[in-house]
Amino acid sequence: MEDDMAVDANNEKRVLCEKIIRDINAVFLKDADLASFEIIPKETNCNKSPVVHVEHNLGLESWCAQHVYDHAHRTLISHRRQTSQQQLRTLQQQQQSDALAKYLNVALLINPDVTTFWHIRRQLVQKNRLSINKELQFSALVLSIKPKSNEAFAYRRWLYSFQSADAIDWPNEISICERSADRCASNYHAWSHRHWVLRSGPCLLQSELMRTEKFLRKHISDYSCYHYRQVLLGRAYELCFCMPSGEAQPQLGSLLELLAEYGLPCEPNTEALIQLMLPHMNRSSVSVQRLRSFLYCCNVAAYDMRLCKEQRALYGPRDCFELHRRAALKFIVEQCVRLQTEPRTATMDNSLQLDKFDYGQHPFLEAVRQAESALGGKHQRWCNLHLNFGYPVAEATWRD
Known part of the structure; x- marks a missing residue:
């Protein structure tokens, strides 16, 4: 009799789970x-549907989440075993594919870290049983509850391999990344x-520089964002990116302020800046576009140095501020050295160029070297290691 009661209880649970899965599937269809x-915290069943749908937002009460997931998991694993034995013949029928999709939806929304389930979705997409656009929407839905789901991001990249770059909504992809990072x-x-979006999409550099600045002001210790911004700066310089010619002058304010801080006031025009920062450059070997990109990127780096200073004043000293400021400083110094150094073979790296560079012959870089020496022994050691500034670091400063 106890066995019969257990069977009845299991049947009731199975029927309930199937009803909940149907309700969730109905929301997807509607x-x-x-x-x-979201999983809505609720410990008991209140004799009503645990599926909540309000203004394009879907929720499932927590009391049933584990039961529903276990049922969907068993169903999917059983299906996978059967199709493996039958050489995937069941995937040829759209009706069975639709039934499979509803279990996949529930299982991955509750636990998106199961690689096997994402692989089943890939098989369905390859069989044209699932729409790519709907799959992109589903993976975004998964990221709304699990913003760190590597499987969901990898699935999106896989889906985009079937589309041309022109057909992809790159700004929307950036927005999904930003929402996930924000959460x-x-x-x-x-x-x-x-x-990946930055490498694969069109030129998003200007908008990304603006968006990451806003993000850093909100998330002051997000090291990943600081690193991404450094990659942005390097990418901009690599692509010779700069503002349109009519907008070049207003974009150099941060660089002019930095020069003034180093005791080198300069006229607010391109020629004066180039003459001050690159006095020994061979003009015939450097294009106008490269010079404009150099000034634009140095201005961004100078802006970031000022941003770190402002953040430090507001929130106190933090490693992330110091590290990002150093990265911006390193960018400016390296590009100045690179443009004033005779072309070398591709196998010779920046460190070798810095080792043989005489800062004393370049007023701007010498002013930078003198000013940075006032920031303490720890900073001096970093400058010696990465910029070859040649500070005579005394034994006492090693304890700073």
């Missing part, structure tokens, strides 16, 4: 603009995906 999914601090997977 609302094509679902924006988020979860130091979200490595979101920032890695954003790196």
Whole structure:
């Protein structure tokens, strides 16, 4: 009799789970603009549907989440075993694919870290049983509850391999990365995906510089964002990116302020800046576009140095401020050295150029070297190591 009661209880649980899964599937069919999914904390069943759907937001009460997931998991694993034995013949029927998709939806929304389930979705996409656009929407829904899901980001990149770059909504992809990073601090997977967007998409440099600045002012200790911004700066210089010629002058304010801080006031025009920062450059070997990009990128780096100073004044000293300031300083010094050094073979790196560079012959770089020496022994050691400034670091400063 106890066995019969256990069987009845299991049947009731199975029927309940199937009903909940049908309710969730009905929401997917009814609302094509679902924006988020959440597990709603609730410990007991109140004799009503645990599926909540309000204004494009889907929720599932927590008391049933584990039961529903276990049921969907068993169903999917059983299906995978059967299809493996039958050489995936069941995937040829759209009706079975639709039934499979509803279990996948529930299982991955509750636990998106199961690689096997994402692999089943890939098989369905390859069989044209699932729409790529709907899959992009579903993976974004997964990221709304699990913003650090590497599987979801990897799935999005895989889906985009079937589309041309012109057909991809790159700004929307950036927005998804930003929302994920905003919801979860130091979200490595979101920032890695954003790196991929930057490499794969069209020129997003200007908008990305603006967006990352706003993000840093809100998330002051997000090291991933600081690193991404450094990559942005290097990418901008690599692509010779700069503002349109009519907008060049207003964009140099931060660089002029930095020069003034180093005791080198300069006329606010391009020629004066180049003459001050690159006095020994061979003009015939450097294009006008490269010089304009150099000034633009140095201005961004100078802006970041000032931003770190402002953040330090507001929030106190933090390693992230110091490290990012050093990265910006290193960028300015390295580009100045590179443009004033005779072309070398591709195998000779920046450190070798810095080793043989005489800062004393260049007023701007010598002023930088003198000013940076006032920031303490620890900073001097860093400058010696990465910029070859040649400070005579005394034994006492090693204890700073």
